Amino acid sequence: MIYAVFAPLVVTLLIPLISKWKEKIHTGWFLLPIPFLIFLYFIQFAGENFTPKSEVYPWIPSLDISIDFYLDGLSLLFVLLISGIGTLVVLYSIYYLHKSEQLKQFYIYLFLFMFSMLGVVLSDNVFVLYTFWEFTSLSSFLLIGFWHHREGSRYGALKSMLITVFGGLSLLAGFIMLTVISGTTSIQSMIEQTDVIVDHPYFPLLFVFLVLGAFTKSAQFPFHIWLPDAMEAPTPVSAYLHSATMVKAGIFLIARFSPLLGQEPIFFAVISVVGLITLFWASFMAVRQTDLKGILAFSTVSQLGMIMAMLGFGTEAAIFAAVFHILNHATFKGSLFMIAGIVDHETGTRDIRKLGGLMTFMPMSATLAVFGVFSMAGAPLPFLNGFYSKEEFLGATVELNQYTGGFLGFLQEAIPYIAVIGSIFTFVYSMYFFFGTFRGPFKEKELDKKPHEAPVGMLISPTILVLGVILIGLFPNAVNEPFLAHSAEAVFGGDIHAHLKFWHGFETPFIMSLIIVGIGTILAVTRKKWAGVYNIFPRKGFNEVYNFVVDSIENGSKKITETYMTGSLRHYVAFILTAIFLICFSIMIISNGFAFDFSQTADITIPEILVGLVMAIAAIATIFTTSRLGAIITVGVVGYGLSILFVLYRAPDLALTQLIVETVSVALFLLCFKHLPELRKLPSHPGVKSTNSLIAICFGGLMTLIGISAHSTKLFSPISDYFLEQSVPLGGGHNVVNVILVDMRGLDTLFEITVLGIAALAIYGLIKLRHNKGAK
Structure with missing residues (x-):
């Protein structure tokens, strides 16, 4: 796999x-x-x-x-x-x-x-x-x-x-x-x-x-608002993501965890209620849309709500109907999305107000749409798969009897009526989609180009899907035992036995279907007379809530960002150092991390004290110097003083490394001397200097205390012993530092050198770019 x-x-x-x-x-x-x-x-x-x-x-x-x-x-x-x-x-x-x-x-x-x-x-x-x-x-x-x-x-x-x-x-x-x-x-x-x-x-x-x-x-109410806007994608994307795959991922998740969650009343209450609300609201709002893909988008939301509700019922019949409708919905909705794309491709518009009478010009597309639309509507026709799963759904609503009294009992009694109302509007938007596009007067002046039938290649895919609609409708049990039954059993957690047939007798589900078709036909024919009811509902609704939330987050984050993104390097350094101090100091205090043990430290002699004083004086001098050259020299004094300390403490390798680094740094500073900015005095406000002094003292003191504490705390045996012991056997050298860099951390060193090389190439590129611009 x-x-x-x-x-x-x-x-x-x-x-x-x-x-x-x-x-x-x-x-x-x-x-x-x-x-x-x-x-x-x-x-x-x-x-x-x-x-x-x-x-x-x-x-x-x-x-x-x-x-x-x-x-x-x-x-x-x-x-x-x-x-x-x-x-x-x-x-x-x-x-x-x-x-x-x-x-x-x-x-x-x-x-x-x-x-x-x-x-x-x-x-x-x-x-x-x-x-x-x-x-x-x-x-x-x-x-x-x-x-x-x-x-x-x-x-x-x-x-x-x-x-x-x-x-x-x-x-x-x-x-x-x-x-x-x-x-x-x-x-x-x-x-x-x-x-x-x-x-x-x-x-x-x-x-x-x-x-x-x-x-x-799976775009359930009230999160359904993203799906209609996703119709801006190319039609192949809509046909794939929004009919058969992505939007059914949430359905899959609920189905997969149904054996675990489905035994609890909360599962029935939440999943069924949300699914039925989604079914009704989306089917009702689909009739309001004027874009073909918009109609199909709300149709998809409605159908997903129906499947979700069936999973919420949790009965054997409902779960089988849900699984069956997952398959059926993919066939008829995928074909209808492709037909909508064909109409757009061949007429230049998806606005149903500009369409009509296209059956004459696009007979093949119209024929395919007939099967897809009536299957989506759940029309009682024996050769359409949509009717079978819709009938199973209606039957599942009237067979619910696991709860008596209370809210769950009331909900159980109300479910068949909600299902019928939602299905009525499903029938209405289905008829609206087909007859508004392919029947009625032809509006030639409204179209960007003269309509004509799509190329044969573009019709192959929707034709195959429509053949699936018909074949499953004619031979539903051909996909039942070898396929659907196993799917339903995986959700139900037990054996499921269902035999599909068109005629179950003049029973309640069939009567409900007749009511849906009858009232749906009346509403579809008289749609223009009652469509004014949509003026009561805001056109954007929950989209306004989404826009308000997103805009509020963006505006709020912008205001917060503007408080610290001032463009001042001094402010950024102050914020960073303050945050580090507060976090580290708090953690060290809470965890009792500060420890001071000087028993294993070397004795401090007069030379070390003198070198330390010189370094301290040089460091302080960098604050007060008004000369760029003086600042460079005093910084160099601090670095060279550290090299002397390494020599005094018998670390010649570190001393040589520090000398090289400091020499290169001073040389680079001098090379860039011409381009360095002029030194500027700090603002004269006394609060600024005192704040900077406080931050510097706190941060420097914290680093000193952490360094002493790290040396004083011995939670594990020092790793230096391992390096000292293995330097010769593994690395073949007595210079432990070099062995660590070249052998034991060779890969790290390689990548460090690589990074430096890339940085050097980037700097060279920038120099060449600036030089070329200057030449022009």
Whole structure:
């Protein structure tokens, strides 16, 4: 499995080379086989006798973190969607994106996202899952902002990243708590300790952290606001991220942890309520949109809410319906996104107010849209897969009976009505999308170019998806036993037996479907008469809250930054030294770190005292000197005085090193003497000088005390003994310092020299640049 997962990542390294031939052959043709081969590899595992498989690759054993891949029915479903839809998206993008586009960047971002999603759904280690999770946020940010010259693309990319990364950090907190409570980083091992985790007093907090991560990623109310703005991405991105993959990552997370969390009433209450609110609100607001992809965006949010609600129900029927709808939604929504892209590509607009009557000019696209739209609407037609999962959903709402009385009992009774209302608006926006685009009067003057049917190549991908809609609708049990049942069992935590058929009799779910179709048809036909109700609701709503929060953070951080970013080097040094003093001194006091032991120090003689006094006088003189040359000389006196101290304390190697360093430093100062700034006196305000003096005395005193304490504290045996003993056997030299630098720390020394060499080249480049500018 590891080769299949990392294949897209490896391909990203080759894309820059492949893209060089894009003028002759579209880059997508080289990359198309990769997701298809991944799909073929994983499809072989599907079957009635499928059993979970796992692979373990050590990574950070000290932290119990290994790359654990676990393939069960649930992860198999998502892997096939990621690779299968990914194949069709790459094929679609070949015809959608012109060769003049930045294809290299696009496919690098796309395959990085594919790699990230494969890692999310296959990881059994929570921290590896989190790593892939954040990679999806990063790569989706790059994909949404692909057309970065557009302000809308930049805004949508930033919004999606801020919201999903906020959820990701919440998810990390939940994973850390799970690891601490269970003592393991394996998801399957955590599920085996369900009782221990659920009974823990911090379980409610842990639950909140996990669901926040899921809700933000899967655009649940009120975090749904990022998804419509993400529609600024190219249509292949929308078809991939926002129908089949990224937005379902939160769904996957809830499904994966359902065996652990699903037994608690809080799970039913929170997941079901949020899912139903999302279903209703998004379906209601979808009818308000005028952009084709905007309609589909709110439609996606609505459908995700329905799936989330079904997972919250937790019953066998609801979980099977949720898994079934994950598959169905990917087929019909992926095709509709591609159709919307085709309309935009061939007419120059996605504004439904300018569209209409396109069936005459785009018959193939309109035909494909019919199947996708009516499947999304859940119309009671036996050859559309959307009806089956919608019927299963309605049936699951009326079969809830695990709670009696109280809020949960009331919620349980209200769920069927909320489901019907939300589904009615689902039917309305579905009809609005199709009839507003392909039927009605043709508005030739509103279009930028004369519409015509898309190239055959662009129609292949949506055609394959629509064939999936039809084939699953005609033969639903062909994907049930070998595929869906295993997925549902992985979520339910037990055996699931479901037989799919179109006609269950004239029962409650079918009556609910008739009500949805009947009222939905009336509302769709009379939409213009009641659309004024949307004027009651603010057009931006929660987006205003997001904008206010982001603007407040930016303005607040700007004000805080301006208080210390004054442009004064003296202020910066003062801030840094003060912070170091306060932190270090506090820690030393709290930990009783100060220790003073002079029993093993050398005796101080008259020569050392004299040299020390000279160094102190020279150091103080640098403060009062008004001459740049005098400052350089006095600083040199301090350095040479230190060399003399090394000689007096019998450290000739250090003395020679200090002499060389000091000589080079003084020489460099003198070479740059002409370019040094004039010395300026400190402000005459007495508070400035006293503040600087206080900071200097405190910081210097602290460093002195820390030095004495470090010498006086012997927590471990000195490492110098090891170097002294091994200098000759290992390094072959009696000069211990040189042996340490050349042999024992040879690699460090090599990189230090490399850094100095790079710095020298950079300085030389700057000098040449300045010289060339001066020559001009």
